Every structure is written in structure tokens, then in C-alpha cells.
Amino acid sequence: MASEALPPQTIAYPAPGAQPYRRDPEALEPHVIVLFGATGDLAKRKLIPGLAHLDASLLAPNVRVVGTSLDDCSTDHFRDVSRASIREFGNHKITGPATEDFLHQLSYVPTSAGPEALAEAVRVAAAQLGDDTRLLHYLSVPPKAAESVITMLNDAGLVENSRIVMEKPFGTDLASAIELNAFVHRSFTEDQVFRIDHFLGKEAAQNILAFRFANGLFEPIWNRNFIDHVQIDIPEELGLDQRAAFYEATGAYKDMVVTHLMQVMAFVAMEPPTALEPRAISEEKNKVFRSLLPIRPTDVVRGQYDGYRTEDGVAPDSDTETFIALQVGLDNWRWANVPFYLRTGKRMAEGQRIISIAFKEAPRSMFPPGSGIGTEGPDHLTFDLADSSKVSLSFYGKRPGPGMRLEKLSMQFSTQETESADDVLEAYERLILDAMRGDHTLFTTAEGIESLWERSTPLLLDPPPVRRYPQGSWGPNAIHQLIAPHAWRLPFERVWRE
């Protein structure tokens, strides 16, 4: 997981001794958050720093966090590790006593201590909060551990009045997804389950909804008559980052495409929902997934970076893809024959997260050959999904001076330029808050996940061979044939304006 290169922001916290008030007037009930995988990578990098910020900024209700994991450590040790991760990974600089106040709300019980010990730790934490306390179980654990955690929650009597946040991948194919969903549904109703896809918690991803549905300008041209193709391109510079065991069994398609890239694609491609509420949005997203054409292996380039097979924890003959590029199609009226190109991979030339909409070119040109018309690709609308989210619209304009020379110009918006730039919530913060609120709008459903796995079946049964690519590149050469006659937007010819 790449950490954003944003400068830490300082937030105005209540003065020491002042009576803190929670910022949300819809007063959320106090929560005990039971964090499974509490000493793992995600907890350290995102969850603990995120919870600390939510607590210190008073966006969250009163919380207690009960951490648990396979590590046999004490509450004091857990607090020390958490203090270090808040310092190292927190996007927001927390000042004053707020960090120590938060750390006092943490306790730890090793998973090996068993369900009774966990139940007791939760009881103690809940007693500090009051009768209306709710439980939020966050399963920051590998997929194969999810079932034993749910069994433990049942044994500990912690299912009632609780919600559960689950991390992807949700299964590894259609059969395993159905099985996992059925297993989860034996203990929890769908209402209690929050399948997290942190890309949907990114401000920039939600801004796609605002951009499309709060304006009359673009929606009329948001279809196959005006849009030539769409690219969702998420190259990463980072590599395995000590996650070899997870990654070897997962690969780029299951780690990124069937989750993040497809979810973002749904925001780009969905019909206008009838309301900004979970059921309406899920229904439109699920329609996109249902109209996804089965993924044909011939439309897919799988890659593996040079040196992957000698990484610690990787099989010397590993067939896991660390890169994938594919063309997909949506079989509906809006998008018929508009290709969607998706690409992501590890150890690539740059870390970027962009969605690029390429508009059709002008049907005729009155500009003479040599004027520059059409030489710099079509007009593009580009969304940057970084925390410092940006949107840009590129078009041809006249280069100043004599004659009629044309060049690509762009209009650009950046959240960083706005007064509310400091209010950006990190994706996990936003989603944890939504889960406490019981708001499923930005979460994925069992049905959506199953549709995606179903459409993935041809690829999973017959994956094309992995092709090597040099570290620091844009993937195997075959990516150019895949997208021809178009071209990948990345690397950008013109960088974003700062």
C-alpha cells in the first residue's frame, strides 16, 4: 500500500481539560471496535492511525478498541506499536494529549487466549462506554482466516448487535465467493456486513459521483456516442512489501482488478441512481457488473516483473501475475462497443491512479495538415484518484501567434486548491465511520462480488501465460497491441500542474 506523499496536516483539537464534544450531531452510539489482525500491516499503516485521527478530530463517537491477533503481546506493547504507527503513518498530525488519550482506549488480547478472554475484554471496554454501545468487528485478516474469526465471534457471543467489516478478496472464484457469503450469512445478515473496498472511500472516487450526477454538463455526453474508450490505470511503484505469502496466492487480478478497478469502473459506468442511498447505488453498480461481458483470456496481458521469482516467499516457478492489463466491455445501451482498458501492476515505472475518459474526435477538420490537429490524441477527461484528487479536461486550442497552430491545453481542478483540503478523510477513515453509521453506500454487496467472479471465470480457467517485464517499466510489450489503435495515457505527456 503506497502512503500518500501529503504533508501531515495539523488539526485543531480541543484544549486539554476542555469538555470534548463529538462533531456529529446525529450522535452515533459509542462503539467497541474489535480489531482482528491488530498488529498486521494494514492496522499499522491505515487503521490505527485512521482511528486515532477520527477519535482526536471528534468525528467518531466514543470508542474503545480491542485489538487481537496471533501475536502474543500485552496491551502495553500494543499501545507502543500503535503510538509508533500513528507517528509514522498518520496523514494528519495529531497534537497535544490526543494521541495518548486515544492509546488509553486501546486494549489487547491475543487470539490464542480464546473466545472467553475476547468476550471479557469486550465486556470491560463496553462497560466504560454505556448501555447503548455497539460492536464493530474489523477483520483485517487474510481471507482464509475470516471463517475462524467468525466462528470465534459466535463462540464469544459477540455477533448480536454488531457489524462486521471484511477485507477483500471476497473469495477467489465464483464457487468460493458463494461459499464464503453463505458462511458469513449463517451468522450475520447482509445488513450487518460491510465488505470494504478502500478505493471507494477515496474522496476522488466519490467525486466521480458528484461530477457525473450533480452537474448537467457531462452526463448527456457520457455514453457511446461521445466517448471513444475509457482507461482505468493504477500502476504502482511498490513491490510485495513483505506480503509475499498473500500476494503469491492472490496476484494482480484478484488483489486489484476484481476489487478496486472494477468498483471504480462501476462508478464511471453506472446509470444515475434514483437516490444517494445504499440500495439505489448498489443496484446500479450491480447492473454494471451484470452487463460486464465475460473476460476473454485473449483480451488479457499478464506480466511478472523480473526478479519476482527470487523474492523471499515466492516459488521459483511462480505463475502469479504481478501485472495485468485487460480490455473489458459492457453489454448495455450506454456502453455498447466502448472498450474499457484496465491496467495495474507492481514495481512499475510510476505510482499513479487515474481514470481517463477519451472523447471521440471531431468528425471533420477544417484545419490544414501540419496544424497539429489530432496529433496529441483525443480530448480527455482525467480523474486522479490520489488523496490530493484532481480532475483535468484536455482539448485542442490555438497556440498564440501567427497562423493557426493547434496544441493541447487543459483545465484542471485540484482538491488541494480548495479551502476544505484539510478535511479530506483518508479512505479507511471515511469507511470506518460509514460502517459505524450503518451506511452501506460505499461498500460492495455479495451479489456484486458474485457477478464479478462469474464474469471472470473464462480468465481464471485459462489464464494466458505470464510475460516478463523489467522493473520500473510500464509492463510487457504486449500492452501496446492490447490497446491499439489507441495508446495508454500513462506516462503523461504533460504532468499535472502543481
Ligand code: BG6
Ligand atoms: C490494496 C492492495 O488493496 O491496495 C495492494 O492489496 C495495493 O496490493 C493497494 O498496493 C493500493 O492502494 P492505495 O490506496 O495505496 O492506492
